[in-house]
Amino acid sequence: MRKKFFRDPYSEVLQRFNQRGIRCVVVGMSGINFYAKNPASAFSTLDYDLFLEPTLKNVGEAVRSLKTLGFTVGTAEGTLKSSDLGGMVRDQRTLVATSPEGLLIDLLLKVSGYPFSELSKDAATFTVGGVPVRVGRLSKLIRSKKLAGRPKDRRFLQRYQALLEE
Numbered sequence: 001m002r003k004k005f006f007r008d009p010y011s012e013v014l015q016r017f018n019q020r021g022i023r024c025v026v027v028g029m030s031g032i033n034f035y036a037k038n039p040a041s042a043f044s045t046l047d048y049d050l051f052l053e054p055t056l057k058n059v060g061e062a063v064r065s066l067k068t069l070g071f072t073v074g075t076a077e078g079t080l081k082s083s084d085l086g087g088m089v090r091d092q093r094t095l096v097a098t099s100p101e102g103l104l105i106d107l108l109l110k111v112s113g114y115p116f117s118e119l120s121k122d123a124a125t126f127t128v129g130g131v132p133v134r135v136g137r138l139s140k141l142i143r144s145k146k147l148a149g150r151p152k153d154r155r156f157l158q159r160y161q162a163l164l165e166e
Helices: 011-020 028-035 056-068 082-090 116-121 138-148 151-165
Strands: 024-027 048-052 072-075 095-098 104-108 124-128 131-135
Touching: 011 056, 011 131, 024 028, 024 116, 028 048, 028 131, 028 138, 048 056, 048 116, 056 072, 056 082, 056 095, 056 104, 138 151
Parallel strands: 024 131, 048 104
Antiparallel strands: 024 048, 072 095, 095 104, 124 131
């Protein structure tokens, strides 16, 4: 029987970001799952959370790179217009990238509890299919969830605590 190779659909994006020098850190559930001890302790999520260094140059390059990979980049109000990018960066608003295949990437310009420099400085590096992936430290990702305090974050933290106690 031949081994099957699983292709991480996000590794192409991260490889392109690395090649272009785009500064980002995987956060949220996407980041927390990198620390799962086994597949049973990973959590399902429908998107991938990337915390971008919130500079116009960095975010602009990320948007251009995603578009060349076939993604559509938008906001809560609809498709992103290039003239809106400066305001989005200034206000540190989230951008959303979607691919024709249905991949969803949240491009975060702020996260609860940490500026980019603080989350980035001690990020762990994992390798996925030969691609280095910078991921926020687990303790910081959990603290960010606590600080966000959204109902979905509180539910996750309860489930996560139960998993740790098993």
